Amino acid sequence: MYEAYALGALDAPERAALEAHLATGCATCAKAVAEARWLVSQLVYLAPEVSPSDMLKGRLLQTVRSEAKSSAGSAAAGVPYWLSAVIAALLLITVYSAWNAHQAKEELRASNERLTAHIQQERTVAQQKLAALEEQMAVMKRENAILIDPDSVKITLMPQKIEVPPLVAMCGPKGIVLTGQKVPMPAGDRVLQLWLIPKAPGAKPMPSMAVRPDENGWIRMVVTHAPASLGEIKALAITEEPASGSPQPTSAIRWVGAMS
Amino acid sequence: MFLAVIRPLDESGASPDAALVRLLLQNDVSAFETLYDKYSRIVYSLVLKIVQQSGPAEEVVQDVFLQLWRNSAQYDAARGPFVPWLMTLARNRALDTLRLKSERQRRLENQTDELYSVVVAPQYERELDEKRRAERVRSLVGELNPQQKRAIELAYFQGLSHTEISEELKEPLGTVKSWIRNGLIRLREGLRATT
Numbered sequence: 001m002y003e004a005y006a007l008g009a010l011d012a013p014e015r016a017a018l019e020a021h022l023a024t025g026c027a028t029c030a031k032a033v034a035e036a037r038w039l040v041s042q043l044v045y046l047a048p049e050v051s052p053s054d055m056l057k058g059r060l061l062q063t064v065r066s067e068a069k070s071s072a073g074s075a076a077a078g079v080p081y082w083l084s085a086v087i088a089a090l091l092l093i094t095v096y097s098a099w100n101a102h103q104a105k106e107e108l109r110a111s112n113e114r115l116t117a118h119i120q121q122e123r124t125v126a127q128q129k130l131a132a133l134e135e136q137m138a139v140m141k142r143e144n145a146i147l148i149d150p151d152s153v154k155i156t157l158m159p160q161k162i163e164v165p166p167l168v169a170m171c172g173p174k175g176i177v178l179t180g181q182k183v184p185m186p187a188g189d190r191v192l193q194l195w196l197i198p199k200a201p202g203a204k205p206m207p208s209m210a211v212r213p214d215e216n217g218w219i220r221m222v223v224t225h226a227p228a229s230l231g232e233i234k235a236l237a238i239t240e241e242p243a244s245g246s247p248q249p250t251s252a253i254r255w256v257g258a259m260s
Numbered sequence: 261m262f263l264a265v266i267r268p269l270d271e272s273g274a275s276p277d278a279a280l281v282r283l284l285l286q287n288d289v290s291a292f293e294t295l296y297d298k299y300s301r302i303v304y305s306l307v308l309k310i311v312q313q314s315g316p317a318e319e320v321v322q323d324v325f326l327q328l329w330r331n332s333a334q335y336d337a338a339r340g341p342f343v344p345w346l347m348t349l350a351r352n353r354a355l356d357t358l359r360l361k362s363e364r365q366r367r368l369e370n371q372t373d374e375l376y377s378v379v380v381a382p383q384y385e386r387e388l389d390e391k392r393r394a395e396r397v398r399s400l401v402g403e404l405n406p407q408q409k410r411a412i413e414l415a416y417f418q419g420l421s422h423t424e425i426s427e428e429l430k431e432p433l434g435t436v437k438s439w440i441r442n443g444l445i446r447l448r449e450g451l452r453a454t455t
Contacts, residue, residue: 003444004422004437009415011423034340038381039448041344043416044302044351045394046401047309051301056318061293064329068287 002029006036007043143222146175155236157257167219167255169236176208176223176236183213189243192254194221197235205237210245233259277342284332292329299343300325303350310354310417320357324350341381355419382452393451400450401443407431408439415440 004010005018022029146152152172157180159166167180178194186192193210213219238255277298283291303324308317327349328335335345401409407429414420414428422440426433 001441003448004415004440007412007415007440007444008419009422009425009440011421014422035382036444037348038340038344039444039451040416041347042393042397042447042451043401043412044306044347045397046413047302047305047417049301050305050308052304052318052321053314056304056322057296057300060296060322060325061289063326064292065289067329068289071287 002032002036003039006033006040139222142175142224143177143220146170146172146177146222149174153260155257155259157236157238157255159255160253164254167238167257169257171230171233171236171259173230174224176221178219178221178223178236180213180219182217183219185213185217186240190240191243191245192219192238193241193245193249194223195237195239195249196233197237197256199232199234205249206233207245207247210241230259235259275337275342278335278337281328281332281335281337281342284329292325295328296325299346303346306347306350307354310351311357316357317354320350320353324353327353344381351416351419358418382448396451397447400447403450404443404446405439408443411436411439412443 001010001014001018005015010018018029022033147170149172152170152174155169155171157167157169157178164184165180165182167178167183169176169178176194183192189212191210191212194208195205196208197205208223209221211219211221235256235258237249237253237257239249239253240251242250277295280291280295284295300321304317304321307320307324308314311317311320324346328346335342339345401412404412411425411429411431414425420428422433422437425431425440426436429436
């Protein structure tokens with residue numbers, strides 16, 4: 001019966017009965033059937049020997065090579081399609097992330113450059129302010145030195161017009177400090193220029209600093225390069241001059257005070 | 261004569277055929293070509309004997325080898341030698357072309373099961389080369405009563421059952437069963453005696 005079963009010759013009822021028995025796990029019958037299958041397989045040699053056409057081999061190899069190539073190409077040597085898709089997605093994400101990181105890096109670099117430029121600008125402004133403050137402090141120090149110098153003398157410069165208040169100057173070896181209030185604003189961009197009037201007969205007035213009153217009418221002038229000898233100066237005078245000052249007076253004296 | 265020969269097992273215990281089939285899993289075309297060269301002749305002979313026409317026979321052989329290529333994992337060397345497995349595959353495919361659609365459907369499950377069935381070659385057969393085995397099988401079956409041989413061939417090459425063979429040969433069912441059973445036992449004993 002085992003041989004007939006392996007041959008496929010058993011009718012349905014016999015076949016079902018034997019298979020039901022084999023399903024019980026009978027090792028003896030299972031081995032007998034396995035050997036019977038081998039025996040039946042030997043019947044293939046009863047077929048007359050005939051070779052298939054060469055074209056069949058050619059067609060098969062063409063198909064097989066095409067499928068092998070396609071499989072290697074599309075599935076990356078055995079990698080399934082879905083995994084290729086995942087790899088492609090990861091690659092895309094990686095490229096995007098790299099591009100994103102590059103963009104972020106570029107933005108950060110540009111931001112740093114802007115920040116550095118801003119800091120540099122702020123530092124320049126601060127340095128300028130500091131320099132101005134230092135200059136202002138230096139002027140104040142020089143002004144203070146002049147004011148507290150015992151050799152300095154106070155000079156009152158009287159206005160040529162009665163309605164204009166006088167100016168006050170402290171003159172000494174360290175310089176001249178000139179102050180005033182409610183000073184009329186010169187016309188246009190003209191300035192008030194200080195002149196040192198020599199004692200020597202015929203000597204020309206020596207030009208000094210020029211200022212414009214502030215919006216409150218105040219003026220403050222500190223002259224640190226005073227003449228070598230104040231004893232040779234007989235008076236201080238103020239005239240109105242062009243904006244850049246003038247080497248010699250071009251208008252009438254507005255204020256004047258004699259050295260005492 | 262068939263060119264296929266039995267080769268000794270390799271160091272891992274697997275036959276050279278099993279090793280070639282494993283290579284198919286890696287899309288090894290040369291392994292496929294080797295298997296084709298070894299077994300296309302015997303497969304074609306079997307299929308042509310069943311379907312009787314060269315055109316359909318080549319189509320079946322093509323299907324068989326493409327199934328081997330695409331589904332080589334179906335072969336499990338632990339369940340038996342490669343050649344009986346390949347012959348079962350080829351025989352089932354060829355018989356399928358002969359059957360009506362309804363009958364094909366009825367037998368489909370059994371055919372699929374056969375591909376996963378255990379096949380054991382008797383110890384006495386393992387050292388017999390393919391050429392000698394073929395000669396011996398033909399000789400032993402040729403010694404049978406012509407009706408007995410015909411009954412076996414109807415079962416193997418046309419897939420007929422005992423009852424169908426009985427009707428075909430117009431012989432009693434019991435006689436047909438005895439012919440087939442005794443004929444296969446004589447074949448088995450004859451092969452055993454050969455070695």
